[in-house]
Amino acid sequence: MRPNVERRPPVMADVARLAGVSHQTVSRVLNDHPNVRAETRTRVMRAIDQLGYRRNLVARALVTKHSRTLGVVSFDTTLYGPASTVYGIEQAARDAGYFVSIVSLRTIDRAGVNDAIGYLAEQGVDGIVVVAPQRSAARALDDLPAGMPAVAVEGWHQGEVSVVSVDQVEGARLATSHLLDLGHETVWHVSGPADWLEAEGRIEGWRAVLTAAGRPVPGMLTGDWSPRSGYRAGKELAAMAGDVTAVFVANDQMALGLLRAFTEEGVKVPEQISIVGFDDIPESEFFSPPLTTIRQDFGAVGRRSIDVLLRQIESGEALPHERLVVPPQFVLRGSTAAR
Amino acid sequence: MRPNVERRPPVMADVARLAGVSHQTVSRVLNDHPNVRAETRTRVMRAIDQLGYRRNLVARALVTKHSRTLGVVSFDTTLYGPASTVYGIEQAARDAGYFVSIVSLRTIDRAGVNDAIGYLAEQGVDGIVVVAPQRSAARALDDLPAGMPAVAVEGWHQGEVSVVSVDQVEGARLATSHLLDLGHETVWHVSGPADWLEAEGRIEGWRAVLTAAGRPVPGMLTGDWSPRSGYRAGKELAAMAGDVTAVFVANDQMALGLLRAFTEEGVKVPEQISIVGFDDIPESEFFSPPLTTIRQDFGAVGRRSIDVLLRQIESGEALPHERLVVPPQFVLRGSTAAR
């Protein structure tokens, strides 16, 4: 490292010297300590302005043991769901005066999540949010550093850590019931990939409703959340157009793929086949036809998870683990019709 | 702050004691300093394992003056473009051994961006990436803290800072030329909101091609990037279906809105009107019809911006400001046809 030519940035001592007080008094002003004379305070403030002083939060964190930074471990923040969740987290954290340090995993497995948590711990974060949509990722929460406040989002867990998630099972119930209520004999399902907790929850809800209604449970198609995989599933379903009259698709992107495949094959939606999606991405309302779907309030999930995490951090002790569930919402549009 | 019941995490001195060396030797091992005997190194490593020691990067940052953290200021990371860019930034940063601290602004204005930069500076980031798609945000880069390495993404700037962006003008040229080449008399444009640099660049490229070809430049419709605004524009254009034969839409989401409006009004795409979008979001390929569009490589933009920023940081001095341009790519699909 070569010597830096420009003057070093001002530190507290510089402000103190200029204001004619001790550095401790400057610290008190900065931290809104009550016992500072008004006149002294303004003198210090003036000195701060004059020097363009900014306090060094790194030094502060070293002594207070609090960095006011939260770590977020997520997966493919390009997707609407994770992106919205992380956005909600970031907003809520900043409103509470915390920074957010993000690690986006390319592949999500226990080792990767563990590494990420380790890095964040070294960095001195006060707590960690893990967006853990897969079983393997969720398991990494078992070996959190001792005493590290944490919360799982969209994860599954048994008591080791608090979890905030949308009620996937209930969402699937809403979707499936809607289709049965319209008079369909049964409902097919295009699921998300195995190992994903959301996919599992949606399968569970779908199956539960069919079983409770005494309907046959058709074979299930599996996609990978992408429109392309929905397109492939759509081609298969179109070939069975006579038998299939209603499909619950595990997310809106795949539903778009189905719609495209059906259009190509001349299958009319909703006249011949009704479709319900999941997520309510901003595009869904403008699909042709507009997609009936289940809305997930990702922003609420993000905010709730920060609530839970901050309560843990600020209490300074291990709180009992909560399981917070955000309700999904049914959104009726044009892709479903009575049989 | 109440007393913490559990033992404090081990520090370097604890490792040193257990390994029977000085803390400095532990530091040397951790930093891969060459002059450490192999036997000593393994002894230290063993002690580290045994205690589960993790070094405190906050303390390290205080003395080295480098936090190995980069700040990112962005806007609405729910949208595909910003989300993908931020993802690319995060990946590239982590590959280079840096953390990423993110601030997502709700509204993007000079004051907001300035505040965000200020927070990040206090936090001790080594450099800042500002995703500054609006003129007002880009201007905030004029008052960066002295000596803070920074790079603007999708921004516009005159020499104060390096900029990495996709060539919007060229993308618009590609779109417009394609439509003229297909034999359309002229091309209409649904633009992004005013003050957005991307919107301006796309207007510029569109207009330039029309003017160069001696074609009339039709009145322009303006949206806000949302599918809904595209839908509204589509309704207007459908009413003029005889005159309008080709539309260049400033992003794919609005193009989807147009498609929906045209479907409702019975306007056939591409038979009656051809449409070209911009972005190539994952959904575009599965619109009906699949959307001809201009692909932006957001990942590349993110990676390049980190390249530029790290070069600045690691050189330790003010490098000349660069203007890096990532080429857009034309993607032919089914929403355009010859006149």
Add this chain to the structure above:
DNA sequence: GCCCTAGGTGTTAGCGCTAACAGTTAGAAA
């Protein structure tokens, strides 16, 4: 034997801040 060098290690100081405590003053209470 001497010196010199290089490898390996320990000692000390200090990064910029806050916490804890130690004054100092002024005014109220005794």
Add this chain to the structure above:
DNA sequence: TTTCTAACTGTTAGCGCTAACACCTAGGGC
């Protein structure tokens, strides 16, 4: 008056780490 208290401010220590330097040893050249 004295004494106490509260309000305000300064002094000191130390968070956990790295940089700089000091110090040992062993081995080679003379």
